Amino acid sequence: QKEVEQNSGPLSVPEGAIASLNCTYSDRGSQSFFWYRQYSGKSPELIMSIYSNGDKEDGRFTAQLNKASQYVSLLIRDSQPSDSATYLCAVTTGGFKTIFGAGTRLFVKA
Amino acid sequence: SAVISQKPSRDICQRGTSLTIQCQVDSQVTMMFWYRQQPGQSLTLIATANQGSEATYESGFVIDKFPISRPNLTFSTLTVSNMSPEDSSIYLCSVGLSKRGETQYFGPGTRLLVL
Numbered sequence: 542q543k544e545v546e547q548n549s550g551p552l553s554v555p556e557g558a559i560a561s562l563n564c565t566y567s568d569r570g571s572q573s574f575f576w577y578r579q580y581s582g583k584s585p586e587l588i589m590s591i592y593s594n595g596d597k598e599d600g601r602f603t604a605q606l607n608k609a610s611q612y613v614s615l616l617i618r619d620s621q622p623s624d625s626a627t628y629l630c631a632v633t634t635g636g637f638k639t640i641f642g643a644g645t646r647l648f649v650k651a
Numbered sequence: 652s653a654v655i656s657q658k659p660s661r662d663i664c665q666r667g668t669s670l671t672i673q674c675q676v677d678s679q680v681t682m683m684f685w686y687r688q689q690p691g692q693s694l695t696l697i698a699t700a701n702q703g704s705e706a707t708y709e710s711g712f713v714i715d716k717f718p719i720s721r722p723n724l725t726f727s728t729l730t731v732s733n734m735s736p737e738d739s740s741i742y743l744c745s746v747g748l749s750k751r752g753e754t755q756y757f758g759p760g761t762r763l764l765v766l
Contacts, residue, residue, distance in 0.1 A: 573753045584743055584757040585694070587652075629693060633753035643693040 544568065545632050547642040555650050560617040562628050562645050567611065570635025574606055574613045577629040579644065585629055589615060620649045653678050653746050655758035663764045664734055671730045672761045674744035679724035682747035684755065685717070687740045694743065700727050734765045 546565045554560045562576075573592055577585035591597045591604040591613065603616040613632070617624055630642040654677040664670050674683065685697040697717055698708045706719040720728045731738050741762050745755040 573749075575754070584760045587754065587756060590754060631755075637753065639696075639753055639755065641694040 543642075544634070544640045545630055545642040547628075547630050547645045549643060550646040551648050552645055553648045553650060554620050556620060556622060558620050558649075560620045560624065560647055560649070562615040562617075562630075562647065564613045564615075564630030564632075564642055565611055566613070566630075566632045566640075568632070568634040569608075569611065571608075571611075571632045572635065573633035573639075574604070575631040575633075575639075576602075576604060576615045577631060577641075578624075579627045579629060581626075617647075620647075622649045622651045625649050653680065653748060653756050655744065655746060655756060657742075657744060657758040657761050659761060660759065661762040661764075663766060666735050666765055668734055669730055669732045670734065670763060671728050672742050672744075674727045674729070674758055676725045676746050680746040680748065681724065683721065683727045684745045684747065685719065685727075685729045686743040686745065686757075688743060688760075689740050697729070697742075731763065734763075736765045739763055739765045 544567050576589040578588050579585045589604040591606045597604045601618045605614045625648050627644040627646050629644045633639045656675045658673045683700045686694045688694050696709050697712045698706045700706045700719050700721040702721050702724050718730045741760045743757050743760045745757045
């Protein structure tokens with residue numbers, strides 16, 4: 542079992558829809574959770590961090606964390622073509638090591 | 652956040668040679684990291700470079716192949732030694748700005764092609 546798992550996609554959604562990206566992790570002692578966006582040919586850009594169970598909203602982005610289920614998700618509301626990118630889930634384990642998932646490719650169709 | 656620059660942005664090298672990649676940050680940071688990203692793949696941590704201590708390498712990466720310097724709190728270098736085509740990749744430095752360094756910000760990357 543991989544330490545951080547994501548569906549590789551591609552996930553295709555129409556413009557204006559909600560895009561839902563999911564991530565599971567294996568280390569129950571994990572403490573910090575992050576979502577990065579990576580455009581093709583560019584480096585990862587931090588868009589959200591979440592540390593406690595529940596939802597955290599920032600503009601059109603909502604991160605959701607459920608530590609009991611070892612699950613973290615990212616919702617993008619009113620998806621725009623400019624949101625088309627690869628989204629990386631990152632988890633800092635109990636040993637303070639940050640593990641990145643393989644990423645989910647998102648396509649937002651105009 | 653932080654402004655991070657890397658040099659060179661890209662290079663084409665011959666096998667057997669070495670390349671040193673520089674990472675410069677606009678503020679003092681304790682924790683810096685070096686990653687490799689193969690095309691279409693996720694990030695693989697090469698090593699953690701904290702100022703004032705030896706770099707800590709991840710499994711599969713050794714100092715002889717990837718020597719790292721961290722002379723001060725704003726600068727680090729990664730050398731890819733005795734290169735082979737398998738070293739062709741994007742190399743990224745990042746800085747950890749939170750207390751334990753887990754919140755990371757990335758430089759623009761160095762695209763390396765080894766012929």
